[in-house]
Structures are given as structure tokens and as C-alpha cells.
């Protein structure tokens with residue numbers, strides 16, 4: 001059996017499933033399911049941008065302030081947002097504002113890249129990770145063996161997010177959620193640095209008409225085929241003729 005240890009190719013040190021897509025497209029749910037099935041650790045990179053946004057709002061820094069938010073990002077650690085409500089609509093909107101600053105993205109790059117190369121808690125014989133975000137397949141892990149771009153119509157995404165939000169805020173209108181999602185899509189797709197877009201080699205999964213089991217069923221053969229190629233490549237590299 002092939003092993004992934006001692007792989008001489010640093011970029012091939014772990015099997016990364018890169019999941020990108022717009023807000024509430026279902027990539028988080030799908031990502032967690034993939035992670036559980038293949039026993040890979042999971043990183044939701046949105047939490048990093050949400051965390052920086054929460055710290056900015058908490059300390060009176062304007063999310064539009066590129067220099068101060070980059071400073072917050074450079075001292076960021078998940079410990080600093082342990083009890084923070086990073087899912088509120090205010091933090092959500094601010095996250096996509098801070099995420100447009102080059103300095104913020106640069107400051108968060110190393111953490112994401114380190115997770116991809118040496119996934120914490122990964123199986124040493126088959127190290128891998130599932131990483132979800134906006135620029136994982138394009139910027140953070142352009143060499144990922146699996147890239148999935150998960151999307152759905154704005155209306156369906158807004159309905160899903162609204163259903164989550166009314167559990168804590170029962171009066172929030174669905175139309176407001178749709179408005180916020182469209183505004184965030186526009187900011188995420190329109191920014192100069194690492195905009196949200198499908199990588200050329202990413203497989204598209206449109207979850208507009210797919211439930212969670214169907215989305216997973218669409219992803220699974222793609223991942224299985226890539227894992228097989230990966231295993232064959234690793235074995236070949238370790239036993240030169």
C-alpha cells in the first residue's frame with residue numbers, strides 16, 4: 001500500500017479538497033460531510049475574515065480602514081474570538097469589507113497555507129484537508145488535487161440563510177437577507193485581490209436543486225477518482241524503477 005509520508009514533492013504533501021463558492025451555497029455543510037467521510041480535518045476560512053471583522057468592530061476600527069484591519073489580521077488568532085458572535089449580520093457584512101484589503105488577506109495567508117501543507121490531526125499515512133472559502137482553489141491552494149465550486153441561485157441561498165437567521169432573529173425579513181447576500185456577492189466578486197471566482201480546473205456543483213445527500217453524491221466520485229490518482233502518483237514517486 002502506498003503511503004504519503006516522505007513524499008519528496010512539497011506541494012503534494014497533503015491531499016487538499018478546495019471548496020469555493022458564494023455565501024450560503026451549501027459548501028460548509030458539504031465540506032463537513034466530506035471531511036467526516038474521508039477523515040480529513042476541516043478549515044472554514046470564512047471564520048478568519050469574520051474574526052478580523054469582529055475584532056475591528058469590537059475595538060472601534062472601521063472595516064474600510066485597510067491599514068488598521070491589516071494590523072488586526074497580523075496579530076489574529078482563533079483564541080481571540082472564542083466567545084464572539086461572528087455570525088451576526090453586522091459582522092457578516094463587515095467580513096466581506098475587510099476581506100477586500102490586500103494586507104488582511106496577506107496576513108491570513110500563512111495560517112491557511114500551513115493548514116493545507118500540514119493539516120493538524122491528519123492521518124499520517126493519508127494526510128489531507130478540506131478547506132472552504134472563496135479563493136482556496138485560485139490563490140491559497142492552486143495545486144489542490146480536488147477543486148469544487150459550489151453555488152446556487154441567490155434566491156435559494158437567501159432562503160437557506162434566512163431559515164438559519166430566524167432562529168435567533170424571528171423578525172428578519174427574507175428580502176433583507178437576499179439584499180445582503182447580493183451585496184456581499186458583488187463585493188466578493190468585484191474586489192481586485194483574490195476575487196471569488198471558479199478556478200479553471202474546478203468542478204461545478206450547483207446545489208439549487210440538490211439536497212445535502214445529492215450534493216455529497218456528486219462530489220464523491222470526483223474525490224475518489226482524484227484520491228486514486230494521488231495514491232498512484234505517491235506510490236510511483238516512492239519506488240523509482
Ligand code: CDP
Nearest residue numbers: 022023024045046049095096099133134135
Ligand atoms: O458562511 P458564508 O458563506 O456566509 O460566509 P463565510 O464563508 O463565513 O465568509 C464570510 C466573508 O469572508 C465572505 O463574504 C468573504 O468576503 C470573506 N472570505 C474571503 O474573502 N475569503 C475566504 N477564503 C473566505 C471568506
